[in-house]
Amino acid sequence: EPEVTQTPSHQVTQMGQEVILRCVPISNHLYFYWYRQILGQKVEFLVSFYNNEISEKSEIFDDQFSVERPDGSNFTLKIRSTKLEDSAMYFCASSEVNPGPYTFGSGTRLTVV
Amino acid sequence: QKEVEQNSGPLSVPEGAIASLNCTYSDRVSQSFFWYRQYSGKSPELIMSIYSNGDKEDGRFTAQLNKASQYVSLLIRDSQPSDSATYLCAVNMYLNTGNQFYFGTGTSLTVIP
Numbered sequence: 001e002p003e004v005t006q007t008p009s010h011q012v013t014q015m016g017q018e019v020i021l022r023c024v025p026i027s028n029h030l031y032f033y034w035y036r037q038i039l040g041q042k043v044e045f046l047v048s049f050y051n052n053e054i055s056e057k058s059e060i061f062d063d064q065f066s067v068e069r070p071d072g073s074n075f076t077l078k079i080r081s082t083k084l085e086d087s088a089m090y091f092c093a094s095s096e097v098n099p100g101p102y103t104f105g106s107g108t109r110l111t112v113v
Numbered sequence: 114q115k116e117v118e119q120n121s122g123p124l125s126v127p128e129g130a131i132a133s134l135n136c137t138y139s140d141r142v143s144q145s146f147f148w149y150r151q152y153s154g155k156s157p158e159l160i161m162s163i164y165s166n167g168d169k170e171d172g173r174f175t176a177q178l179n180k181a182s183q184y185v186s187l188l189i190r191d192s193q194p195s196d197s198a199t200y201l202c203a204v205n206m207y208l209n210t211g212n213q214f215y216f217g218t219g220t221s222l223t224v225i226p
Contacts, residue, residue, distance in 0.1 A: 043216040056213050099145040099205040104156040
């Protein structure tokens, strides 16, 4: 079964450093998303991406964050100057249609120390 | 304020019983509703989708939707210990230029052998 692949599975970074989280969506999906989940809290929408541009973003997705689809397969989330409160599980998801059922990747656990 | 509300639980049911999970949402024009299952430390996994009022059955799972009451539920028949997980309700909600899925906080279900 097709799956969304995320790397790395766990990333530890020092406060103030930049991190890039990587995702390979399902190949025939056109819509891509990033969500995050702080430990014990709800899954929160960050950003959606379609046709090589951001289609929606939440209040969480401020200037510290950016997304990119550098080639035909990867979809990345960059967090500049990480803060302690950025520690969370970051999930990439993709869908064939919007709105449509998302397929989530296995997540990247980001720990900022 | 776009909201998806779930009773966080924990909900405990004996093995073989019916588990009933409920979700309410604030956006009257929402059209797509999903139930995801999330095991601890794992990514959300799609269980059911429902788009029309009424019931939709898939194996031991039944999703029920009432758009007039802005209410969606998930019934799990013949509950098994492997059903123990957090169940997330996801509802599409419309923002300025499009729509995204918002998640409830999830209901923690424990099935007792």
